[in-house]
Amino acid sequence: MKKKRNWFLPGIYALVAVMNVLSWYGEGFGDRVRLSIFQVTQMIQGRISSLFPFSVGELLLILAALLLAGALILEAIMFIRWLAESLRWSACGADKRELPADSKKGKNLKAFAGRYCHVLLWLGGIVSVVMSINCFLLYHCTGFQENYMPGERREYKVGELAILRDYVVGQCNELAELMERDENGYIVYREDMGLRAVEEMRRLGDEYPLLDGYYPAPKRLTFSGFFSQQYMMGYYFPFTMEANYNGKMYIANVPSTMCHELSHVKGFIYEDDANFIGYLACITSEDAFFRYSGYLSVLDYLNRDLYESLGYSMETYATYETLSPLVERDKIFLTKEAWEEVESRAVLDTETVKKASRGFLETNLQINGIEEGVASYGDVVEQLLIYYDGALY
Numbered sequence: 001m002k003k004k005r006n007w008f009l010p011g012i013y014a015l016v017a018v019m020n021v022l023s024w025y026g027e028g029f030g031d032r033v034r035l036s037i038f039q040v041t042q043m044i045q046g047r048i049s050s051l052f053p054f055s056v057g058e059l060l061l062i063l064a065a066l067l068l069a070g071a072l073i074l075e076a077i078m079f080i081r082w083l084a085e086s087l088r089w090s091a092c093g094a095d096k097r098e099l100p101a102d103s104k105k106g107k108n109l110k111a112f113a114g115r116y117c118h119v120l121l122w123l124g125g126i127v128s129v130v131m132s133i134n135c136f137l138l139y140h141c142t143g144f145q146e147n148y149m150p151g152e153r154r155e156y157k158v159g160e161l162a163i164l165r166d167y168v169v170g171q172c173n174e175l176a177e178l179m180e181r182d183e184n185g186y187i188v189y190r191e192d193m194g195l196r197a198v199e200e201m202r203r204l205g206d207e208y209p210l211l212d213g214y215y216p217a218p219k220r221l222t223f224s225g226f227f228s229q230q231y232m233m234g235y236y237f238p239f240t241m242e243a244n245y246n247g248k249m250y251i252a253n254v255p256s257t258m259c260h261e262l263s264h265v266k267g268f269i270y271e272d273d274a275n276f277i278g279y280l281a282c283i284t285s286e287d288a289f290f291r292y293s294g295y296l297s298v299l300d301y302l303n304r305d306l307y308e309s310l311g312y313s314m315e316t317y318a319t320y321e322t323l324s325p326l327v328e329r330d331k332i333f334l335t336k337e338a339w340e341e342v343e344s345r346a347v348l349d350t351e352t353v354k355k356a357s358r359g360f361l362e363t364n365l366q367i368n369g370i371e372e373g374v375a376s377y378g379d380v381v382e383q384l385l386i387y388y389d390g391a392l393y
Helices: 006-026 029-035 039-047 056-091 104-134 138-139 143-147 157-176 193-207 224-229 251-265 271-283 286-310 327-330 338-347 350-365 374-387
Strands: 234-237 240-247
Touching: 006 029, 006 056, 006 104, 006 271, 029 039, 029 138, 029 251, 039 104, 056 104, 056 240, 104 138, 143 271, 143 374, 157 286, 157 327, 157 374, 193 251, 193 271, 193 286, 224 338, 224 350, 234 251, 240 251, 251 271, 271 286, 271 374, 286 327, 286 374
Parallel strands: none
Antiparallel strands: 234 240
């Protein structure tokens, strides 16, 4: 009797293909998914992953790597076995057609390999559906600017950019003086940053409805040292709905990073959107440390754009407001001590890891329609200019 073919697995991959095609070419499809299915997956997955005190996403990445390694090893074993059998029979002068049927051990190996690959295909299908809903489709949704800062766009002048940049520098200089510090001059914060970050994001939800609702608590990355080598401050895991942050980086980066990653959990996948939302959540907080972190988070983007707008003239750039020594001290990724610890425990060279990570990130963004790649992070400056239009200039 002929075995009935199961079309369910191919159907999953077909569904993934259809969803992604519709997100690229179907007007409003991504937004409808974000307002419906995504809301359900975000809440269910977020609540499940929140049951664990560690980053489930990191664990699943390791599991995926092990499963793929297992597939490669299995394939290599089967190839070596086939090659050995072929060489043995060739040495005997036997015709390939005369090769005996597989031994019981060989049949068992083939059967196991078949089942293993079948499981991998099922897991791949499930992951593809989840990644499509929680990540890929979101690249084709309307961004924060289109949703909440509508209106006619205009070209901003260098003077207006300079006013904005000097305003942020001034805020940083003032807030730096208010921070509690240890004997080394590093900032000390004694409250629960994760809890505060969730509260700030929920507060933003009162004004911006797409940010309303449930948030999982941000989690520290277990392998923060490895992510430090990638110069990665945080990571959003779409398949677990987790907002993760680098526990090795300097404390001043943590609040804005937490809020940045939590904005991804709400479906704002563009990095400039996440930068701006994280900034808003922090600078509108009653907590001075969160405000300081927010202003620090956009400082490099503003400095870079102003310097470029001035024709890379250091002499002209130096005429604008300067950062205080305290801000210069706080405007770092990792402390010297943290870097030494990371390098002492590193398995791979930091420069190699950094290049590989940047290449992957660049490719991922471009595949999803972000032609600027990593440079799109700096587009937050445009949103800042619009946000302060009418208030500062």
